[in-house]
Amino acid sequence: MTGPLDSEGLAETPRGLARLSRNTGMRLALIQVVIVILAFTLAGYLAQAAISRLDRDIMREHVRGEIASLRDEVIQKGRPHLPYTVAKRTRLWRGFDYRLVRADGTLEAGRLPEPSEMGWTELAGVPSRTDDASLHRFLVFTERLADGSRLSVGQDLSIAAGQMWAVNQVLFLCGALGAAFCLAASFAFNIQAWRRIAQVARSARLVSAGRLDVRTPVRPSRTPDDLDELALAFNGMLDRIGALIDQLRQVTTDIAHDMRTPLTRLRHKIERLRGTLDPDSSQALAVARLDDDVGEILRTFDALLQLSEISRQDRPDAVMDLAGAALHVAEAFRPDIEASGRRLDVACVPAPAAADPALIAQVCANLLENALRHTPVGARIRLETSAGESGSRLRIADDGPGVPAEAREAAIKPFVRLEASRTTKGSGLGLSIVAAIARRSGARMMLGDAEPGLVVDLVFPPPGAAADA
């Protein structure tokens, strides 16, 4: 199966989120949001780096201060008193943890783990606060005292991490607010523009559905903005199209009247001439051929007129059952199809659609005749109707030679016949008329591959759906 060849575009209205994401203003807002989030992430990262460097510096100052204070204790009270001072400070907990080891390696006071080297290191250990038993990271400074023992003083890094977390929270909150503000601002700014663009799009759809009187509303007063200019230009275009179509209809009606009258006379003259001739004479035969030719001209002429008349829809069609019309036509054609050595299979379930029953009958007739004309003897022709969520479907398929994919679009254009020669009967308007009727009823017409053969689908919008399009 291939894609639609002849779509009204009425069913193409996107809904919900998909529609929102296709909106230009919305896209801009989303891009802004992404930029805001990126900016805040970068700011957060840089702030974290700066704060953590600052924190380390301050911590080192504190640790050095504590070391200096302990050294002072040694000078004031003597080295033997140091373990008591350390134990006391550990117990009272002023934000530091300690480790005091004699030169022989025995632990004198404190609970920091063994540092691997002298100077600044980072260690994992249990802080001396009694309410916390989990491992924390410490920034530790270790130095050798005069008697060869080692003193380590460390500060818990998680205090700084807590600060960082608070900063992150604030940054995250600001980022979210910024993003929300972006969305709200662009929504407030764009909502009017969206509404007005939607009005233009809606008018365009209605007009393409045949409502030529529809115009896009233009705001009165004030200086016109770009959207007003768009609406004005659009309405101007519609006025022009409306005038052209009216003109075309007028010309069509005039041609119909002006040409049918002389053609009527011509036909009548031929008929009278025929009446004066001996039916078996060669002149009578020639006149009969003349009459056939006039008949052929009239058929093409009628089909062309019909093409323009079909698209003119003065009143909405009532809902009918495609199956009823299809069955009726199928039974009318069955004897002919079967007498020609082909088979006709009919599978019709009730399929409601808003359409003109006489035109649906013609659709079925044209497509059945088409199938009859373009398939070899022994072919199977299927006529089906079905109803689904997306609308009712009328399908006529055969297992003949089919139509190559690249020729399908051309096949529904007026006067196109796919045989290389134009000697076969038929105006070449059959499929065009079907396409015009489909367009009139808002149906999509699709030509596809029946593997093998041609399948023609007409999908009608669900009754009622066309009304709000």
Add this chain to the structure above:
Amino acid sequence: MTEPAASAARAPLPLRVLVIEDERETAEHMREALVAAGCLADLAEDGPTGLDQALTGAFDVLIVDRMIPGLDGLSVVARPRAAGVQTPILFVTSMGAVADRVDGLHAGGDDYLVKPFSFAELNARVAALARRSPAPLRERTLLHCADLTLDRLERAAARDGQPVALLPLEYKLLEYLMLNAGQVVTRAMLLEKVWGFHFDPRTNIVETHLSRLRAKIDPAGAPSLIATVRGEGYVIRPPAT
């Protein structure tokens, strides 16, 4: 099977027909054709004149062009109907769209003929419309043609007393032919009245269905009750002996 001559207007009294048509040559041709078929034809070239004549009720059939000067064809029809004149009306027009057809029939037209048409078509339609006038014929429940009977209450056909089984469409076809027994009905009339098709199929579905119907109602070897009139249409009548 075929007969050369037209067979319209077998009624003892000639049909009186009023043609309201502004195009003189077409009107003259129509009158000639109607006269040749045995009718009395009057012409009116504009709406007001035609209206006055139509209101006399002196005609069996009115033939009205839908686009004539003075009045539009639809009003020419609406007025007599409003005045209680029931003369059957045949619209002749160059407009063939379905909507126009519906308009015409709503306004009180009984049939609709799109230009250009053949005289055979015109005569057949006029004859069919004229047969509407004696109402009892339309309401007859039992139709005859030779030894073929059609019971419209039972929707059953019998030939020489033997029941003939017909499909619904074949019944409809036979009923229409028998309601117009002795009158030529054209292919277009059958397509419109029996099938409801207002287009002209390229395939000869009428001929095919008639062959099937003939095979059912005619005894083997006997001449058919349904004759083909070349260039005109079909007629059901007792075979000429």
